[in-house]
Amino acid sequence: MAHYAFLDENNIVTEVITGKDETDLSQNWEQYYGNIRNQVCKRTSYNTLGNEHLLNSTPFRGNYAGIGFIYDEINDVFYPPSPFNSWIISVDTNWFWKAPIDQPDLTQEEIDNNNYYEWDEDLYQSDNTLGWVLVTE
Numbered sequence: 001m002a003h004y005a006f007l008d009e010n011n012i013v014t015e016v017i018t019g020k021d022e023t024d025l026s027q028n029w030e031q032y033y034g035n036i037r038n039q040v041c042k043r044t045s046y047n048t049l050g051n052e053h054l055l056n057s058t059p060f061r062g063n064y065a066g067i068g069f070i071y072d073e074i075n076d077v078f079y080p081p082s083p084f085n086s087w088i089i090s091v092d093t094n095w096f097w098k099a100p101i102d103q104p105d106l107t108q109e110e111i112d113n114n115n116y117y118e119w120d121e122d123l124y125q126s127d128n129t130l131g132w133v134l135v136t137e
Helices: 029-037 108-112 121-126
Strands: 002-007 013-019 040-044 070-072 077-079 116-119 132-135
Touching (some): 013 029
Antiparallel strands (some): 070 077, 116 132
């Protein structure tokens, strides 16, 4: 079984379906499903995440597509929408977004207390040396 993503005019995924296995070479299934819906259709791999294949095979198109994901025609990959305006897509590695500054490490005490860091876009926009805020419970 294979999965296929339908794209809108901006290359945003609108739906993902299960379809014919890509090993069935009797048909170009991307084209077949696309013609039925009159939309661009691209196959996506359920086992690809962060440009790695979860079953140690060859990764396919960066990430498994989800609704709202972006299809990059030039690089032939899917990636999720940006969580924040300041974040940068990691085109050289895993096709995920990363903060413009590294997240600080938690101390063992913070880990033991279930603390974690959250990104604060407004803080970053006011001072681009800041952005990560420690959340304490």
